[in-house]
Amino acid sequence: MRPGAVTASLASLSLLLLGAAAPGEDPPLPARLADTGGGRQLITAQAPAADATSGTLTWWDLRDGRWVRAGSAPARFGARGLVAGASRTQGTNTTPAGLYDLPFGFGNEPAPAGTKVAYRPVRESSWWCQDNDSRSYNRFTEPRPADCRAAESEHLITYTTQYAYALVVGFNYAAPVRGRGAGIFLHVDGAGATAGCVSVPVETMRALLRWADPALRPHIAIGTRGGATAITRY
Secondary structure, eight states: OOTTHHHHHHHHHHHHHTTOOOTTSOOOGGGGSSOOOSSSEEEEEEESSTTOSEEEEEEEEEETTEEEEEEEEEEEOBTTOEEEGGGOOTTSOOEEEEEEEOOOEEESSOOOTTOOSOEEEOOTTOEEEOOTTSTTTTEEESSOOTTSOGGGEEEGGGOTTTTSSEEEOOTTOSSOOTTTOOOOEEEEOOSSSBSSSEEEOHHHHHHHHHHOOGGGOOEEEEEESSSTTBGGGO
16 A cells, blocks of 8 residues: 555545545535534435435534534335425325424423433324315313314324324424415334325434534424435435
8 A cells, every 4th residue: 555545544434424425525515505404413314316215314513614424324205205394295105305393392202311302202292284275283181172183184193103103394384374384394204105204213212312402503404315305405
């Protein structure tokens, strides 16, 4: 090996371990996004193409102006792939691509020790209203309101595996548009692709809940490697 090669190799290895790019390589994914939400924590959920149902979820910290990879895991997406969030239609089993905040967490299991985000325990009376005609559309409710039909909503306690732990994805949440979609979460893997959420292994959800810090304004960017729903567009 030529003189200096060992030093260069060790430097490259250090950059990779830190989640930063080596000289001549693309910068870390968050640095290539159009927007990261302005905070110091970011989750990226990236699929290889719009019709994919699986991909990779990575979480990042902004340290001294550089995005550093904190962890990564396999992820699952909607059974019919991904679509741009702004044009999504409810009930299509598609995951909305875009950049979103993470309003709060909830779960059938107690919050992992060290969880800082607001976390709502799921009870028998806990529902997520998805009824387009309800005043509580796209909201966690206890109990289910009279104007929110059970057939159009999710009884959260019945999803013991998927909603053992979950983070609400702020898609169509702040000012809900009827018909665009409700109940989009980052949650634990079920048997296969999701109905439009992003899912990860249970240990990953525990790690994410311990990692996320509201003071650092965490967001999630969802998208594909390229094309109209490229994650770098958001």
